[in-house]
Amino acid sequence: MNFSEFQNRSRLYVIGALEPEELEEFEKARKKFGKKAEEFITKCYALHEAFALSLRPAKASAAIKDRLMAMVRGKKEA
């Protein structure tokens, strides 16, 4: 696998779309390309942000934050 193919696979990898047989080959290439591969994979995670930001924000129930903060403060005090 050359680096261009690895880049294509990386974008599939970060969204969890690689098939098991591709994953094995991908991991071998990942080791082969080392740091360059890790840096590229990190960049690909920007796709996650992009997909989330492409959605119109939804309003959460006001009670959720109250419950969350009560749990967090309770846990911290425990």
Added chain:
Amino acid sequence: MGPTKLIASTRRKPKKRVRLAKSRARPLTVAPQLEPGAPSDLDLMRGIQAEDPDALSQLYDRYNGILKALILRVIHNEAEADDLLQEIFMEIWNQAKNFSAQKGKPLGWMVTLARRRAIDGLRKKQAYARAEERLKNETEQQPDAWVHNATEEEIVLSDTRALIRKVIAGLPPPQQQAIDLAFFKGMSQREIAAKTNTPLGTVKTRLELGLKKIYDALKELRDEL
């Protein structure tokens, strides 16, 4: 069922571009703009790592809407989405020590975590059929509802978002559909092929081409900002 749309309409164009100052050697990211003087996401993550509840409170205020939208897109149930949102922010609190700024931005980390939890939740409840039915009903009742009901103001205020939407909306519908099923439904290439009655090789090509176009556009956007 027609192709599920990943995203947005191109009907409304941003009235003007909001430019951000250039900075050097930042990783590829598309995080929204902050008010001047507001703590950065990284500041807030560090606060959470130091067990400061106020930091979590601020991070919640900043991103609950985005994360809930993501969860809703996966599970299509308002009450379940609220419960899951709470669990996800609790996990952010509990797992903050595992966040590393070297490996990416806080928003990317949170979105990855939220997506995983939402897809797990969907699978655990074995709700594929129900969710698909709901999605089908929603699509029939309100075509493109979530796509078109953003106001002009919201789009103008959210320039980055508008650009991302435009890029994704510019993809051919089969590429949008393949990415939508992979990202928001957690489907494998084989599952997508079966669902869409498309050869596996075609699904792979659609995913690769679509993701590359979005990635390249993000890179350009990053360079412009």
